[in-house]
Amino acid sequence: MSEYVIEMLNITKKFPGIKANDNITLRLRHGEVHALLGENGAGKSTLMSVLFGLYQPEEGIIKKDGKEVKINDPNDANALNIGMVHQHFKLVECFTVLDNIILGVEPNKFGFINKAQAREKVVELSKKYGLQVDPDAMIEDISVGMQQRVEILKMLYRDNEILIFDEPTAVLTPQEIDELMQIMRNFTKEGKSILFITHKLNEIMAVADRCTVLRKGKCIGTVDIKDTTKEELSTMMVGRPVQLEVEKDEAKPGKVVLDVKNVTVPSKLHSNNAVKNVSFQVREGEIVCLAGIEGNGQTQFVYALTGLDKMSEGSITLMGRDITKASIRNRAKAGMSHIPEDRHKHGLVLDYTLEENLVLQRYWQPEFRTGPFIRRNEVRKYANRLIDEFDIRSGEGPVTPARSMSGGNQQKAIVAREIDRDAKLLVAVQPTRGLDVGAIENVHRNLVACRDSGHAVLLVSLELEEVMSVSDRILVMYEGEIVGEFDPKKVTVQELGLYMAGAKNMYREVGHGGADNGKEKEA
């Protein structure tokens, strides 16, 4: 038997105008977690798509157990026991968990599905690997973490031996990430081999055995994790030393910019309020972070704050002006910019070009219009400036369709657009979601620069590391309420975690069992 279960040798894959993979060699050993590290657009997903049969490489060969194989489509990959969890899950929303797992390989008798047999196997697998799922739940009703477990069970159900995880942690809460890491370790004990695509260095250090680094379509090298450091990996990935810690001076808060009083937002899902009586202020020159586990009302609060949704009670004052009932456009004019949580739903018009998206919030301003006409030259100039300043990479520059850009560069475009609006208040919701270290460093530096130039920043984040390193003040939200306010220098991550899970509350007594309520309700 060969030492390697999968060998991808000298793979080259071209797209119009770009070499996505340039002579890349990757070897996967039996029973190892092999991380594939690279910035957005470095060619990680392309390489994995080649392995999974979604793309055909122009050059290079793939070997399984030392024998050359041809993978023309995902069915071939499946036959070779290669399974993949995609970054965006491929699940049928209105099917049950069980239906999704057996989809495509339904056990049947004379054409009738034999679900009992399938259920037995699924339950057995989920017990064996600690993948808790409810086989009869609808996909649309379960949390993102559980959806991912369904994807993993799909691979296991098909007896896959080589498991590809494409940025699996991008959508998970810290606790879910820990669970996933444990599950991956269990798999390798069983002799399964894992390819783990990510750009989060902590996770690689925690779980991987070896790591192959890609940069701009080229293979930079493969290293053993035990012989390397985070700094070395990030340097390999970005091509220069990266500042992993956020550098910033003491905040010098000035006048109050945003004043939120007793804001209550009704929930769309149940009769309770999603946001309950939230009050706080953000001053110029400070970054206030709204922290919390996903689904505790942050999204609804931001919707109400930015005007995407209505609130039932309370008031919002921006720069001394009451904007409680103002339209979105008027809020923008009053000095609010907004990096939305969901870049595809709100942040971008995917059918538009990059330059058209870069002026989405200011095409109506006098600099970009003469009468009813858009000043296309100005738009182009402006777009080119932002592309340079914020290092937005794309195939065709300003005229690249937004749809064809990588997720990280789409996010960079939104960040560039919103920060450059120079609004007094910047509402940034998970601005670094799905970004690589280089880009995260860039966004964080921009947020701090924004603060230092006298703007107020409200950051909503699920990443504790980001919360601790970027913010000047932390507000923890739990079940729609603010349960605590902290100075990041005087609080520990563990302490914050207790508040985020509802075990502690600064303003009132916590009843029994509060601690384990939080997450389960959301799941």
Place this chain on the structure above:
Amino acid sequence: MKKGLISVLASVISILVGLLFGLLLLIIIKPGMAFPKFGQMLTAGISSAPKLAKVLYQAAPLIMTGLSVAFAFKTGLFNIGASGQYTVGAFAALACAIIFQMPWYLCLLAALIAGAFWGVFPGLFKALFNVNEVITSIMFNWIGMMAVNLLCMNIKQDGKLIMLPKAWISGNGLTDRTVSLSVANPNALIPKMGLDKLLNSNYMNISIFIAVAFAILLWVILSRTTFGYELKACGSNKNAGIYAGINAKRNIVLSMVIAGAMAGLGGGIYYLAGTAEYTIQKALLAMGFNGISVALLATSNPIGTIFSALFISYIQVGGETLQPVYAKEIIDIIIAVIIYLSAFALLTKTIISKRIGTGTANANDKLGNPIPPEELKGRKAHAHAHGNKQKEGENK
């Protein structure tokens, strides 16, 4: 610009394959005559000045209904109600001409307004109650047609019917068609400006220039103005439009209003030529549905609409020469094949861009919304169900 070229290429390929299919059909039906008749069909439109006039005459209203559908497509709406808007526009123009004795330009304005009015309802229902515009606009097709029939048969002056009068026509029976404009109000005829003499045809007037002017106007609105930018943004991602502070509801209504106005004007143009009269209809007028074909073939580009309408009109005129050896309906089949193929424009475009190695990996659909081929088939089938066959206003 490269992408534009690829779109054009994709449409041209669809047309060539469609024609080839038509030729094949001719060969199968009657081999001996196939080649000469096919050649005749292809050249008929430019064989003589009157034929060319006919092509232009038919193309003008087709451009308008094509623009109606294309504009709505670009802004993420499917205006299947062009037929109703066209009919209502035609009625408004004729009523202004016959009853109120207005000059042609006021009649056309009335047609525009009436069509726009007919577009308001699907737009409002969509914006306020999120009712699918396809359903409402289909219903408004029938409401429009029936209402126009009803009005034509009931408008009286001094106790006499005037839209469908006995008085204007010799004989006793009530006619089923509106009074001839050249008798009722020659001022309402669209001016010919000597074009009729130039091309030696009574069909010829300046309507083709009006249609082209509107095509250019819509292109400018869509690609050069902030208003067009807003419409397209809301069309392809409503949530992003709202996030950017655009009034999405207002834009949906405006979009349907403009689409309706274009179709309505088409109706006015056709009937104010004076060569056809509105007849009491039992089924929806085909001109509105042909607009869907025109828009699809033009990949919803307003400028492209001019050329695709000219082409469809050209091949329809050519089709008349196939008679009596072949049925004229072969042309409908050829057009249908072309439309099917252009519905796969996305596919064709991707293949072309791969072959010549330009453009992006994921070529974008030119329609405001990417429409899966199956759905398009359904839409086309629907258009056909409403009968491409029936003639629209009898020619004199």
